[in-house]
Amino acid sequence: xxxxxxxVAAADAAPxxxxxxxxxxxxxxxxxxxxxxxxxWQRQGIIPGYAPELGQEAAQxxxxxxxxxxxxxxxxxxxxxxxxxxxxxxMVAYMSTHKATWHxxxxxxxxxxxxxxxxxxxxxxxxxxxxxxxxxxxxxxGVALSYFGDGASSQGDVHEAMNFAAVMKAPVVFFIQNxxxxxxxxxxxxxxGGSVAGRAAGYGIPGIQxxxxxxxAVYEATRDAFAHCRAGNGPVVVEAxxxxxxxxxxxxxxxxxxxLDDERIDAGKDPLERLRERxxxxxxxxxxxxxxxxxxxxxxxxLIRTGIEALGPRPGxxxxxxxxxxxxxxxxxxxxxxxxxxxxx
Amino acid sequence: MSESTTxxxxxGTTTESQRTHISMQQALNRALDEILSAxxxxxxxxxxxxxxxxxxRITDGLQAKHGESRVFDTPLxxxxxxxxxxxxxxxxxxxxxxxxFDGFAYPAINQIVCQIARMNYRSRGKLPMPITLRVxxxxxxxxxxxxxxxxxxxxxxxxxxxxxSPSDPHDAxxxxxxxxxxxxxxxxMEPKSRYWQKGDVDTSDGGTLTGARIVRPGRHxxxxxxxxxxxxxLQVAELAAEDGIDVEVLDxxxxxxxxxxxxATSVGKTRxxxxxxxxxxTSGLGAEVAQLITQSCFDxxxxxxERVTGFDVPxxxxxxxxxxxxxxxxxxxxxxxxxxxxxx
Numbered sequence: 001x002x003x004x005x006x007x008v009a010a011a012d013a014a015p016x017x018x019x020x021x022x023x024x025x026x027x028x029x030x031x032x033x034x035x036x037x038x039x040x041w042q043r044q045g046i047i048p049g050y051a052p053e054l055g056q057e058a059a060q061x062x063x064x065x066x067x068x069x070x071x072x073x074x075x076x077x078x079x080x081x082x083x084x085x086x087x088x089x090x091m092v093a094y095m096s097t098h099k100a101t102w103h104x105x106x107x108x109x110x111x112x113x114x115x116x117x118x119x120x121x122x123x124x125x126x127x128x129x130x131x132x133x134x135x136x137x138x139x140x141x142g143v144a145l146s147y148f149g150d151g152a153s154s155q156g157d158v159h160e161a162m163n164f165a166a167v168m169k170a171p172v173v174f175f176i177q178n179x180x181x182x183x184x185x186x187x188x189x190x191x192x193g194g195s196v197a198g199r200a201a202g203y204g205i206p207g208i209q210x211x212x213x214x215x216x217a218v219y220e221a222t223r224d225a226f227a228h229c230r231a232g233n234g235p236v237v238v239e240a241x242x243x244x245x246x247x248x249x250x251x252x253x254x255x256x257x258x259x260l261d262d263e264r265i266d267a268g269k270d271p272l273e274r275l276r277e278r279x280x281x282x283x284x285x286x287x288x289x290x291x292x293x294x295x296x297x298x299x300x301x302x303l304i305r306t307g308i309e310a311l312g313p314r315p316g317x318x319x320x321x322x323x324x325x326x327x328x329x330x331x332x333x334x335x336x337x338x339x340x341x342x343x344x345x
Numbered sequence: 346m347s348e349s350t351t352x353x354x355x356x357g358t359t360t361e362s363q364r365t366h367i368s369m370q371q372a373l374n375r376a377l378d379e380i381l382s383a384x385x386x387x388x389x390x391x392x393x394x395x396x397x398x399x400x401x402r403i404t405d406g407l408q409a410k411h412g413e414s415r416v417f418d419t420p421l422x423x424x425x426x427x428x429x430x431x432x433x434x435x436x437x438x439x440x441x442x443x444x445x446f447d448g449f450a451y452p453a454i455n456q457i458v459c460q461i462a463r464m465n466y467r468s469r470g471k472l473p474m475p476i477t478l479r480v481x482x483x484x485x486x487x488x489x490x491x492x493x494x495x496x497x498x499x500x501x502x503x504x505x506x507x508x509x510s511p512s513d514p515h516d517a518x519x520x521x522x523x524x525x526x527x528x529x530x531x532x533x534m535e536p537k538s539r540y541w542q543k544g545d546v547d548t549s550d551g552g553t554l555t556g557a558r559i560v561r562p563g564r565h566x567x568x569x570x571x572x573x574x575x576x577x578x579l580q581v582a583e584l585a586a587e588d589g590i591d592v593e594v595l596d597x598x599x600x601x602x603x604x605x606x607x608x609a610t611s612v613g614k615t616r617x618x619x620x621x622x623x624x625x626x627t628s629g630l631g632a633e634v635a636q637l638i639t640q641s642c643f644d645x646x647x648x649x650x651e652r653v654t655g656f657d658v659p660x661x662x663x664x665x666x667x668x669x670x671x672x673x674x675x676x677x678x679x680x681x682x683x684x685x686x687x688x689x
Contacts, residue, residue, distance in 0.1 A: 164429060
């Protein structure tokens with residue numbers, strides 16, 4: 001897949017400085033640590049479930065690193081922890097969705113510029129288009145970054161979103177993490193034609209397929225896509241080819257649909273290891289830096305775990321509080337009855 | 346086309362704060378015009394809403410007056426229209442999308458139920474969805490399949506949605522303006538068979554818009570209806586009056602939240618009730634209304650609440666439409682069953 005982006009995208013394409021490369025590594029290390037820890041938390045009974053993103057650190061960190069939280073907005077599904085971390089979202093608030101505290105998480109989506117977590121995986125792709133079109137109507141410079149996977153790309157909403165965005169020239173980056181698996185179904189049984197980016201041509205949208213395990217390549221592709229959108233050229237499809245190294249969720253058993261040997265062969269090189277080698281090769285970091293990055297990640301994970309464990313259950317009244325902005329008499333009556341009956345139990 | 350556009354918009358701009366005699370189509374068009382003028386964050390869109398002015402001409406002339414960025418056509422994809430509404434609302438807009446016909450809300454159900462209805466909840470109130478979804482609704486125009494459905498029970502069952510249906514031009518004008526001013530998603534069900542009926546609209550005074558409304562007071566029995574069935578119930582009431590039966594007609598208007606107090610007051614007085622709706626009987630909104638009446642009026646009811654409704658069949662073709670929609674005779678028979686009820 002070639003990139004069809006016009007020259008405007010490359011205008012500010014300065015290579016990443018050593019400091020930025022180190023920052024990317026630190027982010028990926030923090031995400032890796034938190035991700036593997038979250039699986040452990042589930043096994044320890046701290047959280048009831050989690051959807052790991054092991055192996056997708058480069059795709060998530062690299063893409064979100066290109067986003068400007070002062071003006072852009074990201075639309076996740078449920079496997080974008082690395083995106084949230086890169087955007088600076090309160091990670092206790094983010095993880096609270098996996099603690100079963102509140103659907104959508106406890107973070108403020110407007111302040112963080114990250115839409116609520118959700119499970120209908122193509123639903124948010126249209127929201128990104130609507131939000132992006134709102135930028136056009138308001139003559140504001142924001143770009144919507146829509147995250148979804150190869151599985152979600154089978155849903156009709158993705159087709160409608162790409163068509164709408166192309167017709168309206170909406171500034172939206174469709175960022176697909178093709179991690180090879182939609183739960184148990186491999187890409188070749190999920191994506192006809194084998195490439196989501198390849199579909200972009202059908203909508204007259206530039207499509208880029210990028211090595212999703214190379215954080216620098218992902219960052220550069222997303223950065224160029226943002227520049228393309230901001231210049232008023234309409235949407236871009238970026239498909240990051242990566243691999244879901246872990247299970248779909250903590251309830252999943254990958255052993256039923258793939259062998260460990262297959263995993264080793266298909267997953268390729270670890271994205272963290274790749275960046276580490278790159279940093280060492282260009283002399284941007286030394287062993288002391290890596291040790292410090294991992295220690296920082298460990299401390300951060302501890303703080304988040306402590307925060308998660310301290311999250312008490314939500315007060316039951318909240319069940320009724322957020323249904324509407326303006327509640328209804330029927331709902332008030334139900335809340336009253338719930339309170340009365342709860343007190344009797 | 347340009348003549349009708351001019352006429353429609355003139356009707357909407359020259360009779361401010363006074364009584365005017367216009368059709369529901371004109372009333373809705375005028376309401377949208379005024380909403381767009383008053384709130385720059387309002388956007389009206391859907392299939393054929395722009396240059397054509399909508400297949401029912403509800404958006405007639407609005408694009409010419411307010412511009413293509415405020416009133417626009419979308420690709421033919423209902424899920425896209427509603428999903429886009431979510432994003433626009435997140436960006437601070439007040440979307441007034443249209444699905445062209447009731448049956449085409451089905452392809453958008455995922456966005457309506459999983460997204461629009463839940464986003465306020467999911468975000469703990471941070472992402473309100475001030476979306477007014479206009480749905481030309483109900484049958485009675487001999488339209489093709491999927492062009493005449495009664496989805497009120499489906500919508501009303503979904504937590505997070507509010508549902509309203511006007512029955513005459515005055516209410517259409519005021520309820521649309523009211524719905525569009527609210528911070529929650531409202532499904533606005535327009536009775537398409539009533540679009541061309543004229544009525545008096547007092548633009549200066551909408552009265553109370555939050556609950557049901559007595560459109561005809563009576564002593565012997567309450568007919569509960571909404572949308573297109575209100576006019577038919579008024580016809581029935583006239584005929585019943587010839588036999589000395591004094592029927593009260595309650596226009597429910599809000600199908601969620603339902604005005605339980607109005608039901609209690611009316612049926613508390615008349616002690617008999619018949620609910621009339623076009624939707625199928627089973628699990629229809631009539632069951633909800635009957636339960637609310639039973640709960641508040643059980644001791645004084647003289648007969649079980651009766652329902653006169655469509656049947657549990659797919660909405661039929663035009664040739665069978667008159668057999669399906671509650672007609673005057675069926676409603677009169679329903680009234681008779683209630684009046685003649687004798688305890689076992």
